[in-house]
Amino acid sequence: MSRAATAPTAVFAALADDTRWAILARLGEAPASASALAREFPVSRQAIVKHLEVLRGAGLVEAETRGRELVHRALGGRLSDLARDLDRIAAAWDRRLDDLKRLAEDGG
Template sequence: MTLDPGAVDTVLAALADPTRRAVLDALAAHGGATATTLSAELPVSRQAVVKHLAVLERGGLVTSTRSGREVTYTVRPDRLDATARWMTQLAAQWDTRLQAIKHLAEGPD
């Protein structure tokens, strides 16, 4: 899966908030959970957890399944994996550029 620039922006924006990262970590630890379950573990209200989960879902990082009145959320690792691959490729490009600058700075021997 490759991410388009807009998807990368959405994923990184979703991960920028420390509370959302805590929600995502807690959700990953459970494998799947409701907002009520997650809010019992986090220092924020259930309503705040629901709002953070909505941002994570828009970013493609979680998915929700409704069963009656209950909504269970699960992590979508494919989006995280694709973002990590993008970051790795970006780092490799910078390494190549820095090596070229080092070579130019050191000059011929």
């Protein structure tokens, strides 16, 4: 229970960009290298590289050297962890909201 369920803003920041999300989704279909992605996306290879670094930093992507290429693949683990946290947080909000409403009705 030592996971940081308090402020997952770092992962959110990694997911908050459209290009980056597109790259991630693409890697979710099949692994690819930066150069390969640069051929598929309308941005430079360097832009792709930066995005991949961010994604790797957030634990959403893993890289492996294969030949002279650096192949990246999407990891579901971090994302499903996040999903679990978000669900718990959302439930807590709604529960507290209900408590407040109940108090107001009982008290009025």
